[in-house]
Amino acid sequence: MATPSAGLLAAAFIGIVPGYISRSVAGSYDNEAIAIFLLMITFFTWIKALKTGSAFWGTVAALFYGWMVAAWGGYVFITNMVPLHVFVLILMGRYNNRIYVAYSSWYVLGTVASMQVPFVEFLPIRTSEGMAALGTFGLIQLVAFVEIVRRLVPGKQFQFLVRAFVVFVFVVSFAALVVLTFSGWIAPWTGRFYSLWDTGYAKVHMPIIASVSEHQPTAWPAYFFDLQMLIFIFPAGVFWCFRELRDEHVFVIIYAVFAAYFSGVMVRLMLVLTPVVCVCAAMAISKLLDTYMDPVLPTEDEDDSHAKSKKASKKAANKAANAPAFEFTGVLSGKSTNGIFNWDSRVAVIGVFLFLLTLFVHHCTYVTQSAYSSPSVVLASRNQDGSQNIIDxxxxxxxxxxxxxxxxxxxxxxxxxxxxxxxxxxxxxxxxxxxxxxxxxxxxxxxxxxxxxxxxxxxxxxxxxxxxxxxxxxxxxxxxxxxxxxxxxxxxxxxxxxxxxxxxxxxxxxxxxxxxxxxxxxxxxxxxxxxxxxxxxxxxxxxxxxxxxxxxxxxxxxxxxxxxxxxxxxxxxxxxxxxxxxxxxxxxxxxxxxxxxxxxxxxxxxxxxxxxxxxxxxxxxxxx
Known part of the structure; x- marks a missing residue:
């Protein structure tokens, strides 16, 4: 489903979308400008490692993850997104050796790389934010062990052994987690984590976080301002992911759901939502344009052979002969055009979307110029005659x-x-x-x-x-x-x-x-x-x-x-x-x-x- 045209559209969208441009211009240039690129390349290499089962691509993903840790504190999003993807795949019964190799290489090397950053050090294994990745690493080792035992132990003995082993590991792991947390070895969840789930938490307990305008809940108009028409097409792209539902599509769905929620909690997390919106919208628009620009239309000979193969009855033949020229069948056959694929429908649909894409480009250009192109130390305003006034x-x-x-x-x-x-x-x-x-x-x-x-x-x-x-x-x-x-x-x-x-x-x-x-x-x-x-x-x-x-x-x-x-x-x-x-x-x-x-x-x-x-x-x- 993810065609080259979808990739080209996604690249074009993210290149001009205001939700990303807002952190990539003079005056607002911040760590997020490089961090979002690193987030996307980490996810890309992770999907590559998952599809190929290659330790090489898992290592590449780990290296980009380490770079992301050094660039931005939002690396915690990756730290939990990848383990959640693996956990969901295991629950769906899709565990295989490719997942084991990809995740094991990514987690081990990525954790070691992140621990080289001075202000991180042992945080990945000593904070609650890193426990999901560590727990998933332990779980995947357990699943791999169970798969090996399955091949060596008879069926009845295997069932009893697996149940006893899983209960034992769960009890020991949970007890160890509780003891380490209460002893102070593992730090509890931070206030930033609680503020993501309770929008009023920061105002009461951490006013320094709530005082930042970027940490306020996102207003509905901000989605249209930063994403324009993409926010309306975004759900269609998620729908197509459900239609295919391969391993990589499961990742896109998880990413879309969590990023959409977090972007509503904090304005600044619109930056995290923007890449997946661009990808999903590109998939939906590409699917639509491919369908209408080059529909798969059977020929008249194919229709005849198909009819002969079914040995249509005389009644069916008479019904076909008396059928009207226009019929909602979705195909173009020989002498007439049918359904939604006739020429006027195709021109209308393609024309409307080309018009919407043109408006999107105009909107992105206008927002970038008016809202995101003035450095924060130089203010620009308009005089009554329309001329620009610079406030320095x-x-x-x-x-x-x-x-x-x-x-x-x-x-x-x-x-x-x-x-x-x-x-x-x-x-x-x-x-x-x-x-x-x-x-x-x-x-x-x-x-x-x-x-x-x-x-x-x-x-x-x-x-x-x-x-x-x-x-x-x-x-x-x-x-x-x-x-x-x-x-x-x-x-x-x-x-x-x-x-x-x-x-x-x-x-x-x-x-x-x-x-x-x-x-x-x-x-x-x-x-x-x-x-x-x-x-x-x-x-x-x-x-x-x-x-x-x-x-x-x-x-x-x-x-x-x-x-x-x-x-x-x-x-x-x-x-x-x-x-x-x-x-x-x-x-x-x-x-x-x-x-x-x-x-x-x-x-x-x-x-x-x-x-x-x-x-x-x-x-x-x-x-x-």
Missing amino acids: DFREAYYWLRQNTEKDAVVMSWWDYGYQIAGMADRATLVDNNTWNNTHIATVGLAMSSNEDIAYPILRRHDVDYVLVIFGGLLGYSGDDINKFLWMVRIAQGEWPDQIQEPRYFTPRGEYAVDDRASEAMRNSLMYKMCYHRFPELYGGHPATDRVRQQRIPEHGTHEHLETIEEAFTSENWIVRIYAVKKEDPFGRSLKAAGAFERGQKLLAAASSPQPKQPQQQRQGGRK
């Missing part, structure tokens, strides 16, 4: 940091911008996109959501020189830190529930407001002050309106006064704002900062130490 605030701010700060300066920002600051401004950050320690990220959230008395000692303790925030209220940029602020509060609350409570940042009616209705905790937070500092001045006495939240910012308030930090840089469109942390000099100047520092130290240390804290002194030669 991020690069402007990072260039300022590189040119106007010391090389050893430390910048605190939310973790989203850590990589950009390190790569483009060449400055150290408190947290970045690879920070695994949740406490570090929660510390930044605590500083941002606290008042200056609490935030200042945190900044000084971590040697922070500058604080960077993203503010979109002037331009209408919705991805700013005020919109992310509640996640900072929730993550900080997970570590310090006595100091930070989320309800304090809402109005008495439970609304998230930044105008006159904003709560005291919201107005006094460091984040609020940094974002709205001097903002009303831009409107020259007119009401200052936050264009993202459509709320009026009060002209006078806590955002007017900053005691411990001072504005150092604001980009052209006010998207990036950078504040310098004030420091006390050896002569006791900057008394406001010193006083705030003392008050904050006392508040933080009240529960643990009755001794008053002395103000920290800035080293000689520090920047003002």
Whole structure:
């Protein structure tokens, strides 16, 4: 069923489909760009090894799997997909030597290859995510042993021996798994695993995961936006896999079912669904076009010989002679065209699909141009006259940091911008996109959501020189830190529930407001002050309106006064704002900062130490 034309169509689809292009362009180029290629080539070589029973192709699949482990944390998907395929084939009674050779070579060599990656090491055999592959490896050895015994032991004795042996192995294996798990040798399932099956788990137990927009459930329009017509043809391709149901088709079905579910749980897993959608849609379209472009039509002589072979009766012959010229038989015979294969039907069907394919190409081109071709540090918008407007605030701010700060300066920002600051401004950050320690990220959230008395000692303790925030209220940029602020509060609350409570940042009616209705905790937070500092001045006495939240910012308030930090840089469109942390000099100047520092130290240390804290002194030669 999988013809060369289907392969050509699948390659063309995945080459332009937005679901894959989204991770393969400048600005969004990430590990997934190479990882999806490695995922597909691993699956391809696995199917090749399964069909040929070749240890060579199993080794090739293992090598690509090892490369995938080094490239992307999503390798766990492969780690469980291949064993699940083998397990389903065994349940279907399709076990054979080809499966044994392919899986054994892939698992042994692939596991050894993955353990060479520094951050993986023994995880494949010491985490619950790798137990399915290990268990399937043990199961296939058991099945192979049983097949050998079947040939050597008589039937009655074989039945008793197999039952006793299977029960014994199952009990011993389960007991070993329980003991190793409770002893801590095998790590339990991680929060990421639970979040795939319970969409509300991460929000309650792991807010750092739920705070990422890519980890939110996928909206229905996103499927059409990223896959266009392929998402409608995808089920037809799965249907054709059920029609054939060879070993490789079983794999495609399993892949399609699990990828479809996971893509609905997390937006980012649309990337995993895209390859199988392209393959299944290509199979369905190829089958349809092959059928209508070159249908198998018997000749008139073949019809006659077929009729003679059946020795049709006189009644049947009369019925055939009186039959109408048009009959839904699905064949073209001699003088007339019949059924769905007449010329007008064929032209209509082929024409419709060519039109749909043309629309698909146009859609992919448009989405790639409008949504996925702007680097994340350069924003593009349209003016009222249709001309393009480039917003370059991020690069402007990072260039300022590189040119106007010391090389050893430390910048605190939310973790989203850590990589950009390190790569483009060449400055150290408190947290970045690879920070695994949740406490570090929660510390930044605590500083941002606290008042200056609490935030200042945190900044000084971590040697922070500058604080960077993203503010979109002037331009209408919705991805700013005020919109992310509640996640900072929730993550900080997970570590310090006595100091930070989320309800304090809402109005008495439970609304998230930044105008006159904003709560005291919201107005006094460091984040609020940094974002709205001097903002009303831009409107020259007119009401200052936050264009993202459509709320009026009060002209006078806590955002007017900053005691411990001072504005150092604001980009052209006010998207990036950078504040310098004030420091006390050896002569006791900057008394406001010193006083705030003392008050904050006392508040933080009240529960643990009755001794008053002395103000920290800035080293000689520090920047003002």
